[in-house]
Amino acid sequence: MSDTQHDHQTPAPEDDGQEQMSSGKSAEHAPDAGMAEPTLETGTVEPAQEAPGLTAGELHAAQTLFGDRLGLAETYVKHLCSTGIDHGLLGPREVPRIWSRHVLNCAVLAPELTAGTTVADVGSGAGLPGLALAIARPDVEFILIEPMERRVEWLSSVVQDLQLDNVQLIRARAEEVTDEVMADVVTARAVTALKKLLPLTVPLLDDDGELLLLKGRSVHGEIEAASKSFSRHKLHKPTVQLLGEGLLEEPSTVVRCRRRSARAR
Numbered sequence: 001m002s003d004t005q006h007d008h009q010t011p012a013p014e015d016d017g018q019e020q021m022s023s024g025k026s027a028e029h030a031p032d033a034g035m036a037e038p039t040l041e042t043g044t045v046e047p048a049q050e051a052p053g054l055t056a057g058e059l060h061a062a063q064t065l066f067g068d069r070l071g072l073a074e075t076y077v078k079h080l081c082s083t084g085i086d087h088g089l090l091g092p093r094e095v096p097r098i099w100s101r102h103v104l105n106c107a108v109l110a111p112e113l114t115a116g117t118t119v120a121d122v123g124s125g126a127g128l129p130g131l132a133l134a135i136a137r138p139d140v141e142f143i144l145i146e147p148m149e150r151r152v153e154w155l156s157s158v159v160q161d162l163q164l165d166n167v168q169l170i171r172a173r174a175e176e177v178t179d180e181v182m183a184d185v186v187t188a189r190a191v192t193a194l195k196k197l198l199p200l201t202v203p204l205l206d207d208d209g210e211l212l213l214l215k216g217r218s219v220h221g222e223i224e225a226a227s228k229s230f231s232r233h234k235l236h237k238p239t240v241q242l243l244g245e246g247l248l249e250e251p252s253t254v255v256r257c258r259r260r261s262a263r264a265r
């Protein structure tokens, strides 16, 4: 395919709304207060750092999740920890935990995907989870939707360097592309709380498609706050699943929710 074109308090420099989006509107950049999802954007921008090595536990998890694509994942991490920092996409304090808290935290979704399907990742930022998953699953097509120009440009350069042919980048807000994107799975991490995330993600789902939303400690409160939205959006009851148990020191929390097929509505 071709390119078309955090419990952290301190947003990345870009997240202050100064960057113009394609529509000229300003993006909803920061996750809602109180969210406990890991984000990459912590601290001030400092000179680029070397990518850290993997601990024995991380190496085992990375080999399990990336298999023979581990080298590509390592190159992605090097980009994150160098140009990703230069571009303000990654807070320098995230470097020591880039594998555990970010790349592996996202890659645990990879075994959940089915070959030949299409995944849309809303608010990809520096490619999490979309790019990490595209590396792990070359047999799945990915559409990364991100409104901020600098992020899309950075993503495009990384996709090119990694020679990934299963990634399409769209610079837009999710709500602007409901007519052009139809995915079997929609993913998102650290974009906004569930109640606001459902209207952004559900319209991109094909009939019977599934949301796989990485969440943090606030997940049950978010589900409660969004309880009426699930039926309004014609979704089945959500489930909360821990992925990566026995593999990651801290498993990832995922909200899974399938769209009801048109026949069943």
Ligand SMILES: C[S@@+](CC[C@H](N)C(=O)[O-])C[C@H]1O[C@@H](n2cnc3c(N)ncnc32)[C@H](O)[C@@H]1O
Pocket: 006, 027, 028, 029, 030, 031, 038, 039, 040, 041, 122, 123, 124, 125, 126, 127, 128, 129, 145, 146, 147, 148, 151, 172, 173, 174, 175, 188, 189, 190, 191, 200
């Ligand atoms: C806190 S960052 C998280 C980035 C990445 N998912 C991660 O976990 O590191 C939130 C991202 O969502 C994007 N975003 C905000 N509102 C959006 C919308 N309506 N549609 C698509 N992306 C959006 C922002 O531009 C930003 O890159």
